[in-house]
Amino acid sequence: MCAKKLNAYFDPSNFFFGQSRKRAAAKYDTDDGTNEESGYYSSTYASGNDASDAPLRFIIIRHGERVDVMFGAGWTQRAFDASGRYHAFDPNMPPSLPHRTNWLDYDVDTPLTAKGLSQSWNVGSVLHRYNLPVTACYSSPAFRSIQTADRILEGMGRKGKEKFS
Numbered sequence: 001m002c003a004k005k006l007n008a009y010f011d012p013s014n015f016f017f018g019q020s021r022k023r024a025a026a027k028y029d030t031d032d033g034t035n036e037e038s039g040y041y042s043s044t045y046a047s048g049n050d051a052s053d054a055p056l057r058f059i060i061i062r063h064g065e066r067v068d069v070m071f072g073a074g075w076t077q078r079a080f081d082a083s084g085r086y087h088a089f090d091p092n093m094p095p096s097l098p099h100r101t102n103w104l105d106y107d108v109d110t111p112l113t114a115k116g117l118s119q120s121w122n123v124g125s126v127l128h129r130y131n132l133p134v135t136a137c138y139s140s141p142a143f144r145s146i147q148t149a150d151r152i153l154e155g156m157g158r159k160g161k162e163k164f165s
Contacts (some may be wrong), residue, residue: 003053007152009147014043017154020093030099038057040046057132059127059132061123061148061152062122062148063112063142063144063145063147063148064112064113064115064117064118064144064147064151065112065113065115065116065119066110066111066112066113066116066150067093067094067106067110067111067112067113067146068107070092070115071090072115076103076104076107077105079093079106080103084099084100084103084163088104089119091114092113092114092115093113093114094111094112094113094114094117095114096131097111105161106143107146109142109143110143110144111143111144111147112122112147115132116144116148117147117151120148120149120150120151120152120155121151121152121154121155122155124152124153124154124155124156124158125151125153125155126155127152127155127156128155128157128158132145134153134156134158137149137152137153
């Protein structure tokens, strides 16, 4: 595949900036003859009202690479000592983790790897490059999801500036 096709394939601008697409009018038969159904706008428009021409966009992003997927289910036994202190045993481990009273909770609510943190920041950087306005950022309460949302906002240069739920 040539470079031009690759760039067009990976260019998310059409995805992010939905085009105004009026669908073709459909024809159907009635008892009185043929009528034409009015066209309608695709879902890239918020409400279809003339008052609101700005598209409503939801960007759904899955979390970055998880520690348990990368290092297996018993990763906490290798990463925490008997007193519950965290020690990264691989360069791809997160540099630090918040203290938890029971560090075994990380088995159920796993963090991102260093690569997962970087992936999330890179997504934010791309969103920033395409100048996407962010009104609110919603996240699952899972630690990996919060880390992902936090790093995306950091990559966008918007950390602390958005409503975060």
